[in-house]
Amino acid sequence: MPDSSLLSLLKGKRVPVATSCGLGSCGSDMVLVLNGAENLTPIGTTEARTLAEMEAPANARLACMARLTDGDIELEVPEDSLQV
Numbered sequence: 001m002p003d004s005s006l007l008s009l010l011k012g013k014r015v016p017v018a019t020s021c022g023l024g025s026c027g028s029d030m031v032l033v034l035n036g037a038e039n040l041t042p043i044g045t046t047e048a049r050t051l052a053e054m055e056a057p058a059n060a061r062l063a064c065m066a067r068l069t070d071g072d073i074e075l076e077v078p079e080d081s082l083q084v
């Protein structure tokens with residue numbers, strides 16, 4: 001579904017991604033992009049700052065901030081990003 005946040009897409013697939021702020025500042029919903037990064041919106045200032053503070057891998061995105069614009073995406077949801 002184009003122009004949907006990764007968070008909405010994951011929740012739609014019943015993946016229990018942890019969320020808190022919904023604003024790109026808490027980092028609880030970090031996911032790893034395995035394929036299709038070109039199909040996501042660019043990283044904005046807040047998301048980039050949060051990922052840098054987390055020392056996240058280069059392929060990390062915040063599910064609440066990244067939106068799928070077109071095509072397909074393959075993600076890995078780290079265990080720390082799942083609700084328990």
Ligand code: FES
Pocket residue numbers: 018019020021022023024025026027028029062063064065
């Ligand atoms: S829910 Fe806080 S960064 Fe996405």
